[in-house]
Amino acid sequence: MAVSTIYSTQALNSTHFLTSSPSSSTKQVFFYRRNTNRRFNTIITCAAQQTVVIGLAADSGCGKSTFMRRLTSVFGGAAEPPKGGNPDSNTLISDMTTVICLDDYHSLDRTGRKEKGVTALDPRANDFDLMYEQVKALKSGIAVEKPIYNHVTGLLDAPELIQPPKILVIEGLHPMFDERVRDLLDFSIYLDISNEVKFAWKIQRDMAERGHSLESIKASIEARKPDFDAFIDPQKQYADAVIEVLPTQLIPDDNEGKVLRVRLIMKEGVKYFSPVYLFDEGSTISWIPCGRKLTCSYPGIKFNYQPDSYFDNEVSVVEMDGQFDRLDELIYVESHLSNLSTKFYGEVTQQMLKHADFPGSNNGTGLFQTIVGLKIRDLYEQLIANKSTAPSEAAKA
Amino acid sequence: MATIATSLNIVPQRAIITSKTQPARLTCPVRLNNPWNLASRATNRMVNFRPVKATPEGVISDKVEKSIKDAEETCAGDPVSGECVAAWDEVEELSAAASHARDKKKADGSDPLEEYCKDNPETNECRTYDN
Numbered sequence: 129m130a131v132s133t134i135y136s137t138q139a140l141n142s143t144h145f146l147t148s149s150p151s152s153s154t155k156q157v158f159f160y161r162r163n164t165n166r167r168f169n170t171i172i173t174c175a176a177q178q179t180v181v182i183g184l185a186a187d188s189g190c191g192k193s194t195f196m197r198r199l200t201s202v203f204g205g206a207a208e209p210p211k212g213g214n215p216d217s218n219t220l221i222s223d224m225t226t227v228i229c230l231d232d233y234h235s236l237d238r239t240g241r242k243e244k245g246v247t248a249l250d251p252r253a254n255d256f257d258l259m260y261e262q263v264k265a266l267k268s269g270i271a272v273e274k275p276i277y278n279h280v281t282g283l284l285d286a287p288e289l290i291q292p293p294k295i296l297v298i299e300g301l302h303p304m305f306d307e308r309v310r311d312l313l314d315f316s317i318y319l320d321i322s323n324e325v326k327f328a329w330k331i332q333r334d335m336a337e338r339g340h341s342l343e344s345i346k347a348s349i350e351a352r353k354p355d356f357d358a359f360i361d362p363q364k365q366y367a368d369a370v371i372e373v374l375p376t377q378l379i380p381d382d383n384e385g386k387v388l389r390v391r392l393i394m395k396e397g398v399k400y401f402s403p404v405y406l407f408d409e410g411s412t413i414s415w416i417p418c419g420r421k422l423t424c425s426y427p428g429i430k431f432n433y434q435p436d437s438y439f440d441n442e443v444s445v446v447e448m449d450g451q452f453d454r455l456d457e458l459i460y461v462e463s464h465l466s467n468l469s470t471k472f473y474g475e476v477t478q479q480m481l482k483h484a485d486f487p488g489s490n491n492g493t494g495l496f497q498t499i500v501g502l503k504i505r506d507l508y509e510q511l512i513a514n515k516s517t518a519p520s521e522a523a524k525a
Numbered sequence: 526m527a528t529i530a531t532s533l534n535i536v537p538q539r540a541i542i543t544s545k546t547q548p549a550r551l552t553c554p555v556r557l558n559n560p561w562n563l564a565s566r567a568t569n570r571m572v573n574f575r576p577v578k579a580t581p582e583g584v585i586s587d588k589v590e591k592s593i594k595d596a597e598e599t600c601a602g603d604p605v606s607g608e609c610v611a612a613w614d615e616v617e618e619l620s621a622a623a624s625h626a627r628d629k630k631k632a633d634g635s636d637p638l639e640e641y642c643k644d645n646p647e648t649n650e651c652r653t654y655d656n
Contacts, residue, residue, distance in 0.1 A: 188621045193628075211644075238615060245607020247614035279622040280585055282615075333624045339590030340620065347600070348620075351613035 178515045179267045180508045181296045181312055183303035185363050186319035187326070187356060194486050195319065195497050196299060200225050202479060202501035203295065213288050216278045226293035230300025231277045233259040238282025249301055249355040256306040263312050266292045295508055304363040315401065315507055317500060318367035322374045323349075328385030365439035368398045369503075371496050378427040378449055387427055389449040390492025392499070396435075396442040400510040403444040404467050404499055406433035410444075415464075422460050425453050429461070448492035455481070461495075468499060469506035476502065585623040592616045 184195065200207040200222045207220035207227060218229035234241075234248065235255040246253050262272045273287040304310045304318075321329070327349060334340045364370050369392065376387040394403035406413045412434040418424035429450035436445050446465075452458050455477065462468070462476045470476060479498045480489055488494040596612035603609060642651035 188617060193625070238618075242608065242611050242615065245611050247611055248618065249614070279618060279625075280588075282618075330620075334620050336627070337586060337589050337620060337623055339586075339593045344593050344597070344616070347596070348613045348617050351600070351610045352617060355610065355614075 178512060179269065179292050179294065179296050180314050180511055181263060181267055181298065182504055183310075183313040183316040184297060184299040184319070185301065185303050185317070185360070185367065186299075187301070187321065187352075187360060194488065195317075195500075196220065196227050196297065197486065198479070198483060198494070198497050199297065199501040199504065200227070201482060202498070202505055210288060214276050214278075214285055216280055216285070217276050217288055218279070219274070219276075219288065219290065221293070224293065225295040225297060226290065227297045227299060228274065228290070229277075230254070230259065230298055230302060231279070232275050234277050234284065237277070237284050247352060247355045249352065249359050251302065251305060251359060254302055256302075256309065260306060260308045260312070262290075263296070263298060263309055266290065266296050267312055268292075295504075301360055302363070304366045305359065310366055314511065315369075315398070315504060316367045318364040318370045320364055320370055320372040322372070324375050324383075325373050325385055325388065365441070368395045368401060369393065369500055370438070371493070371500070373493060376427070376449055378430060387449075387451055388488075388491050388493060389447065390496055391445055391447040392492075392496040393436075393438055393443050393445050395438075396444060400507040400514075401503060402467050402469075404446050404465055404503075405444060406431060406446060406465060409466075410435055417457070417460055417464070422457060424450075424457060427451075429457065431461070446496075448495060451491040452495075453490070458495075465499075469502045585619065585626055589616070589619045589623050592619050 196207065200220070203222070203224040205222040205224070207222040207225060209215070209217050210219055210221055218232060220227040231248070233255050234253055236244065236246070236253045241248065241253050244252070248254075258275075262274055265272050269292045271289055271291045274290045275287045276285040277283075278285050298309075298313075303313065304316055310316070327346070330345050330349065331342070334345050372391040372393060374389045374391070375385060376382055376389050378389075379387060392404065394401070396403065406415060413432070415431040415433075416428065417431065418428045427450055429448065429452070431449075432445070432447040434445055436443050438445075452461075458477045458480060459474055462470075462474065468476060476495070476498055479501070480494055483489060483494075486494060488497070592612070592615050596609070596616050599606075599612045600609035638650065642648075645651060
């Protein structure tokens with residue numbers, strides 16, 4: 129779609145004319161001076177807002193909303209549902225970020241799914257064409273009318289208007305399932321929770337509900353497992369960062385699930401993303417910070433860092449087993465990790481303390497979610513800086 | 526852009542008939558205590574504070590309970606059928622919604638005045654005087 133309109137402006141007292149860029153994706157405006165004596169043209173570009181799209185995939189009940197709150201906090205401000213709109217909207221809006229829940233792109237509502245006998249995990253229950261169209265539109269700076277899936281009633285409500293934000297986060301079950309949507313993502317994250325930990329977390333979440341029992345929770349997980357393994361789990365091979373949560377290895381025969389072993393698997397070679405490392409990039413390190421300088425309580429903390437291969441991709445893995453008890457443990461650990469993309473010393477600790485009431489604030493889940501949030505901020509800043517310098521370089525050439 | 530419009534038409538829109546103009550968070554009418562306003566004294570006497578509809582978490586909790594019973598019944602017949610799996614998926618979805626509602630309630634503090642003041646800090650009821 130090459131639309132190039134030329135206007136002539138008389139008001140500027142010399143013959144200037146401006147053309148809009150032939151590539152509509154960047155919506156740049158060029159000012160040309162039609163003055164044949166001079167051999168060069170002065171070009172001023174004001175690019176339209178560049179939207180950065182982040183994808184976040186996880187099963188339900190796996191900490192996506194906690195991650196979202198940490199991520200929006202890194203950028204500043206709190207994310208809230210759109211004011212004055214549908215109170216059951218799943219969208220969260222803050223100054224810099226808009227979070228869209230991909231459940232809004234269900235093509236079948238709850239009764240429809242029950243009739244057909246499909247779960248929400250099944251791609252047949254989701255409209256990927258609409259998802260692709262709207263994410264593409266938002267990325268190009270066009271507002272969309274996005275449908276709302278009401279989780280309480282299970283129906284599809286009237287659409288709401290979403291303005292293109294600076295950072296768009298799409299979170300849900302299938303952000304990386306459709307190839308076209310996957311290509312639109314600037315960065316993607318997958319939260320991989322192991323079965324034992326998932327069971328423990330769902331028990332914590334659901335035992336307060338009357339009607340639920342241990343058997344019903346277990347039956348629910350088991351029933352969804354085939355669809356999950358077939359449709360959701362394969363997305364982790366496409367993710368740029370995977371946060372894997374496993375039971376701890378520090379406590380033998382632990383079945384409480386309080387202490388967690390969390391691995392941050394970062395893909396190498398992703399543009400604008402430099403993986404976190406411990407001490408020496410590319411080597412294998414095993415580190416127990418507790419010792420003479422730092423005293424920790426049982427079971428302590430253990431770190432691992434190594435290069436690895438994950439689904440035929442080169443990755444770096446930082447792993448933390450154990451939990452933080454005190455502030456100085458956290459700052460000690462932060463001071464030894466490298467490539468954190470922090471703007472000042474202690475930023476990770478500060479972010480973790482700001483949300484000390486969030487689940488996972490004392491173990492690797494909170495730590496790695498915060499670090500990924502800082503990495504996304506770094507990626508965003510690099511992308512914006514790059515996109516604004518690229519047109520001026522092209523003009524000079 | 527035409528493609529977006531046609532895609533939206535495909536999605537069946539079933540709008541729920543709720544009073545969307547009324548802010549959902551405010552469950553009771555705000556009683557303004559202006560003693561100089563004689564009319565308000567008369568009108569405020571009979572204003573009742575009962576919420577208009579059932580609290581959202583009560584509604585969701587009932588739905589969770591009902592969906593678990595349905596799922597158990599459906600799966601008693603055929604444990605591997607699509608209906609059974611879909612029923613347990615519905616249980617999971619409703620449990621997640623219930624947990625979010627509980628978190629939101631905890632975060633909001635469940636005080637109607639706090640919620641009102643968050644949106645309208647300049648009204649008389651919500652002014653704070655520091656010195």
